[in-house]
Amino acid sequence: NAGVTQTPKFQVLKTGQSMTLQCAQDMNHEYMSWYRQDPGMGLRLIHYSVGAGITDQGEVPNGYNVSRSTTEDFPLRLLSAAPSQTSVYFCASSYSGTASPLHFGNGTRLTVT
Amino acid sequence: GNSVTQMEGPVTLSEEAFLTINCTYTATGYPSLFWYVQYPGEGLQLLLKATKADDKGSNKGFEATYRKETTSFHLEKGSVQVSDSAVYFCAHDNAGNMLTFGGGTRLMVKP
Numbered sequence: 241n242a243g244v245t246q247t248p249k250f251q252v253l254k255t256g257q258s259m260t261l262q263c264a265q266d267m268n269h270e271y272m273s274w275y276r277q278d279p280g281m282g283l284r285l286i287h288y289s290v291g292a293g294i295t296d297q298g299e300v301p302n303g304y305n306v307s308r309s310t311t312e313d314f315p316l317r318l319l320s321a322a323p324s325q326t327s328v329y330f331c332a333s334s335y336s337g338t339a340s341p342l343h344f345g346n347g348t349r350l351t352v353t
Numbered sequence: 354g355n356s357v358t359q360m361e362g363p364v365t366l367s368e369e370a371f372l373t374i375n376c377t378y379t380a381t382g383y384p385s386l387f388w389y390v391q392y393p394g395e396g397l398q399l400l401l402k403a404t405k406a407d408d409k410g411s412n413k414g415f416e417a418t419y420r421k422e423t424t425s426f427h428l429e430k431g432s433v434q435v436s437d438s439a440v441y442f443c444a445h446d447n448a449g450n451m452l453t454f455g456g457g458t459r460l461m462v463k464p
Contacts, residue, residue: 341402346396
């Protein structure tokens with residue numbers, strides 16, 4: 241009963257490097273989303289998906305790309321990392337959007353130097 | 354616009370004290386309201402929710418009532434325990450498929 245699995249747990253990047261944060265869920269949830277958590281600012285939505293092949297932008301999408309080729313996976317790509325992207329990133333899934341409880345992964349702590 | 358404002362922490366209480374964490378929101382229409390809790394090193398978990406005015410959400414001794422007239426959803430618990438130490442987030446879903454979160458309130462309960 242894995243739920244939502246995020247990898248890696250920690251990552252350090254240099255400015256300009258690219259990387260992909262992985263997210264997988266085994267609950268057959270249609271809705272998946274990525275948030276970033278910054279001190280005092282709560283969680284802000286980066287991108288979300290309401291099903292395989294469908295993605296949309298959230299509140300803070302710049303500098304990030306997503307794709308949803310399968311129901312299970314929703315990777316988040318940083319194209320050219322910047323110090324402003326230092327944050328904790330959470331992936332979440334739910335059965336039917338925000339009306340259903342969101343199930344969160346344990347987060348990825350990213351530092352960009 | 355849509356926003357959620359909650360009291361800044363940390364809130365420090367002794368075990369068995371009464372807890373209130375204030376939350377107010379701005380939204381168009383009638384959003385559903387949520388409280389999520391984040392224990393150290395973990396992701397957020399849904400604590401309780403309310404979907405319409407005057408609804409009361411409750412779970413694990415925590416309660417919150419959807420007050421449309423004051424646009425508030427304050428979290429309360431009559432007697433906190435050390436195990437309740439965590440960060441609490443208020444949120445609403447007025448923005449369609451997006452949840453709008455408050456900044457979080459850290460609760461520290463001392464034995």
